[in-house]
Amino acid sequence: MKSTITQSRSIRSYFSGFQTSARFVRGVDLAGQWAAPILIVAVLIMAAIFAPAFYLPTNLKTVGIQIAVLGIVAVGQTLVLLVRSIDLSVSAVLALGAVIVVQTEAGGPLWISFVEAFAVAAAVGLANGLLITKRQVPPFVATFGMLVFVQGARLAYTKGQASGTVPEILRAISFEQVGPIPAALIVWLIVNIIVLFILQKTRYGRWIYAVGGNPAAARYAGIPVDLVIIGVHTICSMLAMLGGLLLSGYIGYVDLRLGADYNTNSIAGAIVGGTTFTGGRGNLFGTAAGAALLIMLLNLVVVLGLPIHWQYAVQGIVLVMAVALQGFRQFLLSR
Numbered sequence: 001m002k003s004t005i006t007q008s009r010s011i012r013s014y015f016s017g018f019q020t021s022a023r024f025v026r027g028v029d030l031a032g033q034w035a036a037p038i039l040i041v042a043v044l045i046m047a048a049i050f051a052p053a054f055y056l057p058t059n060l061k062t063v064g065i066q067i068a069v070l071g072i073v074a075v076g077q078t079l080v081l082l083v084r085s086i087d088l089s090v091s092a093v094l095a096l097g098a099v100i101v102v103q104t105e106a107g108g109p110l111w112i113s114f115v116e117a118f119a120v121a122a123a124v125g126l127a128n129g130l131l132i133t134k135r136q137v138p139p140f141v142a143t144f145g146m147l148v149f150v151q152g153a154r155l156a157y158t159k160g161q162a163s164g165t166v167p168e169i170l171r172a173i174s175f176e177q178v179g180p181i182p183a184a185l186i187v188w189l190i191v192n193i194i195v196l197f198i199l200q201k202t203r204y205g206r207w208i209y210a211v212g213g214n215p216a217a218a219r220y221a222g223i224p225v226d227l228v229i230i231g232v233h234t235i236c237s238m239l240a241m242l243g244g245l246l247l248s249g250y251i252g253y254v255d256l257r258l259g260a261d262y263n264t265n266s267i268a269g270a271i272v273g274g275t276t277f278t279g280g281r282g283n284l285f286g287t288a289a290g291a292a293l294l295i296m297l298l299n300l301v302v303v304l305g306l307p308i309h310w311q312y313a314v315q316g317i318v319l320v321m322a323v324a325l326q327g328f329r330q331f332l333l334s335r
Contacts, residue, residue: 035325036272036289043296051303052263058245061182063299065174065250071291072191073243073262074269076236078287079195081270082212083229084279085139092150092261093121094244099154101245102254103164110167110173111160118243125152125237129230149261170249184246191239196284212279229296264315269294271322294318 047054055061073090078121079088100117101110124146131142176183199205210218211228219225251258273290275282297318301310 011061028191034295035322036274036286039229040289040293040296043293043300045272047296047300047303051300053298054303059299059303061177063182063295064182066299067295068188068244069247069250070262070265070269071188071288072246073240073266073285074273074291075195075284076232076239077266078270078273078275078284078289079208079232079284080139080236081267081275082208082229082282083220083232083280084212084277085127085144085233086143086267087231087233087240087278088140088143088241088263089124089128090236090240091221091259091262092147092154093124093237093240094247094262095257096150096154097244098166098248098254098258099158099327101170102248110169113167115243117245118238121237125234126230128237129226129233131201132233133226133229135262137209165256166248168253170245171252172249174246174249184250187242187246187268191285192288194233199284206262211278213282214280224278258300261315264319265294266291268315268319268322271326274326276326277323290322 073094077087077090095119097120100120100295101113126251128139128143128146131137131140131146131188132175135142137145159161164230172184173187178186207218207223208226210221210223215225218228241263243262247259263309269291272293273282273286273288275287295313297314298311301314302308
C-alpha cells in the first residue's frame, strides 16, 4: 500500500515538474514574441528621462520616416525568412532604384522611370529565386553574389558618380504629412495591410508558412515550393525598391552609400520581431515593432550626442541578442 502511495506521489511530482517546464517554455516563447514592444516602451521612458530632445516634432518626423523605410524593407525580409531563405541583396536594390529614377527622369516621363525601377527589382528577385530553387545555390551565397553584381552594375551605369535631382513626387511622399502623420508612414501601413492580407487570407500566404515549416511535407502536399520561394524573393526585391525610392526622396540626393546598412538592419528588425531563421514562424506586427525599435535606438544615439560609430555597436548588440533569444526559444521548443 505504501509503495502504491509513494509511486502515485512520484507520478504527480513528475507531471508537476513537466507542467512547470511547459509554462517556462511558454513564457520564453511569449517573451521572444513581445520583446520588441516591451523594449520600445523602455526606450521611450529612457528618452523621456535622458534625452527629451527625442520628442521634438522635427525629430519624431525624422524617426517616423526612417521607420517607414526600414519597415518596408523588413516586410520583404520577413517573407523570405518565413520560407527559410534570406536576402542580402536588398541594400543594392534599394540604392539602384534611386539611381534609375534620378538618371532616367530627366530624359523621359517619370512613370516610365518607376516602371523600369520596379521591373529591374523584380528581375533581381526572380534571379535570386531561380538560383536558390533551380540551381540549389544556398540563399546566403546566391543573394550575396547578386549584391555584388547589382553594385557593380550600378557603378558601371553611373561611372562611379551618380548625378541628377530627386523627383518632387518622391520628396513630397517622404516629407508631406497627413495631419501629424508623415506620408511615408501611411505608405508603410498600406504595404503591411496588403502583405498581411496575403499571409492570412490567401492560399499563397498559407503556402508560405507551410514551405517554411516543412518544405518536404509541403512538396508531398502538392504545394509548388519553388514558385513560393521565387515569389517571395521577387516581392522582397520590389519592396526594397520601394524603400529605396522613399529613402532617396527623404535624403534629396543619390549617394553611392545609400542604404548600405539595410541588409543587416532589415534582418535584425525581422528577427527582433520574432521571425526565425528556421522558417515558418513570424508575423508582420513583430517585424514592425522590431524595425521601430532599431530606428529609435539608432536615433537615440544621435540625440544623446554619442559618437556616430556607436550606431554600429547598437546594430550588432540588437542582432546578436535577437539571434541568441531565437536560438534559445528554438532549443526549448525542440525539447
